[in-house]
Amino acid sequence: MALEPVEDRGPRANPPLSCAVDEGAEVRAAQLAALQAKIRTCRACAEAGYPIGSTPIISGTAGARLMLIGQAPGKVEERVHRPFAGSAGRRLFTWLAQAGWEEEQFRARHYMTAVTKCFPGKGSNGRGDRVPSAVEQALCRPFLERELALVDPAVIVPVGRLALGLFYDRSTPLEAIIGTAKREGGRWIVPLPHPSGASPWYNRPENRERLHQALAILRRLRQELGL
């Protein structure tokens, strides 16, 4: 994929998620802090009868210019209350190091959230975590839309199938999108596979090359946008 010269925060045509916010940076920062406080007290899924196993887990501030969107926190994240803190997170940060970010630098600069922000509990087959239901995804969606509007990132990195489904047709195979980037609503979307050990997709040689391409795109955006 050949990246065109990157425009910094261009107009938002045809946004994938609603994002009409014109307030100044200070107002936006205050609004984001208020939103995060609201998110952190949300218990909507538990009240709807879903067996969620944590309170909401997000990190980042209004100044972030990259937003990473995962699926949902896991068991380790629930314990330390930090996104991507378990084995999948270790793998993710190994990948991001190839794009030029150290873990703590990335965490300090960028916004990390998820399609659903609470640990959904273990899957019924005992392998991996439960995939959040469509109802839970819908309950959490307004939070994600508002985070996106207030943070207004130049780059979005959806990680794993649920997050990819926000920006790509859910029937599209990973092979068709990992290693590519697209411009949507004035932002770059750079998809990554889920780094969980339960998903060995990235271990196949041909997919390793796709992942390598994706990280090369992120490296270039990091350099061009000063991320």
Ligand code: SF4
């Ligand atoms: S997953 Fe989202 S909607 Fe559900 S309880 Fe957590 S923050 Fe609320």
